[in-house]
Amino acid sequence: MLETKPTWMKYAEMIDTLERPKLPQNIHKSTERLVFCYQFYKVHQEWWQLPEEERREGKSEFLEIVKTFDRRLIIRTYSTLGLKATTDFMLWLISKDVRGIELFTAALQHSFVGRYLSRPYNYLTLTRPSIYLRHSSRQQSNPQSEQPEQDFTGESPYFFIYPFTKTHEWYQLPYEQRREMMIEHFRIGNQFPTVKTYTSYSMGLDDYEFVVAFEADDPADFQECIMRLREAKARPYTLVDIPLWTCLKRTPEELVELVL
Numbered sequence: 001m002l003e004t005k006p007t008w009m010k011y012a013e014m015i016d017t018l019e020r021p022k023l024p025q026n027i028h029k030s031t032e033r034l035v036f037c038y039q040f041y042k043v044h045q046e047w048w049q050l051p052e053e054e055r056r057e058g059k060s061e062f063l064e065i066v067k068t069f070d071r072r073l074i075i076r077t078y079s080t081l082g083l084k085a086t087t088d089f090m091l092w093l094i095s096k097d098v099r100g101i102e103l104f105t106a107a108l109q110h111s112f113v114g115r116y117l118s119r120p121y122n123y124l125t126l127t128r129p130s131i132y133l134r135h136s137s138r139q140q141s142n143p144q145s146e147q148p149e150q151d152f153t154g155e156s157p158y159f160f161i162y163p164f165t166k167t168h169e170w171y172q173l174p175y176e177q178r179r180e181m182m183i184e185h186f187r188i189g190n191q192f193p194t195v196k197t198y199t200s201y202s203m204g205l206d207d208y209e210f211v212v213a214f215e216a217d218d219p220a221d222f223q224e225c226i227m228r229l230r231e232a233k234a235r236p237y238t239l240v241d242i243p244l245w246t247c248l249k250r251t252p253e254e255l256v257e258l259v260l
Helices: 009-017 045-049 052-069 098-109 168-172 175-189 219-229 252-259
Strands: 035-043 074-079 089-095 117-126 158-166 196-201 210-216 238-240 245-249
Touching: 009 052, 009 098, 035 098, 035 210, 052 074, 052 098, 052 252, 074 252, 089 098, 089 158, 089 252, 098 117, 117 196, 117 210, 158 219, 175 219, 210 219
Parallel strands: none
Antiparallel strands: 035 089, 035 117, 074 089, 074 245, 158 210, 158 238, 158 245, 196 210
């Protein structure tokens, strides 16, 4: 009797047409457009009623899916267990094509574990160069005020994420006035070299305008950075910047042992 392939495998075969992305050094200056998708998952209580052997097989399948799709996507795995009541873990998916996100999600939904997962939060964005880091013909940028050339790794132990939307009034301000306030914003952030920022754009794709993500070695450094940024001149033009997520970097193997 022929062994039947798991249903999710057909989606894995379809992804072989996609090219795996390369991480830019600084996404705020890189002209390559990458798709970011932050997927937050909750494990249903019914999962814990299953026999241990079924759960063990489900864990192995989950790891196989992540490993298989990581050949064409970049997948970072994080725990939110005990840090937010509504979710247990987060997957940061990076792709050169929106289809990559769709195919991975289809594969996970058609897996054994997928029956016991819900995805209450999902943020879709694109990277693009920041308009506020462009040199103006009327004024020269101060190199000390702009974003540093930071390595983009996604490997720091702490990861913080929040969706973000500006007020309508912000976009009615002259460009140079907005740029001046953003340069102040960058200058404050540069005072915290252990905190790396990754802003990507949801405009026209999702409910928010941006998703801001931060890597950090210490949550105290990140908290101090955010407190300082609250005093920046651009702050009154923030319409919404919640919910805010604290995530702990975990290998896929560590993650399944924690949350599954």
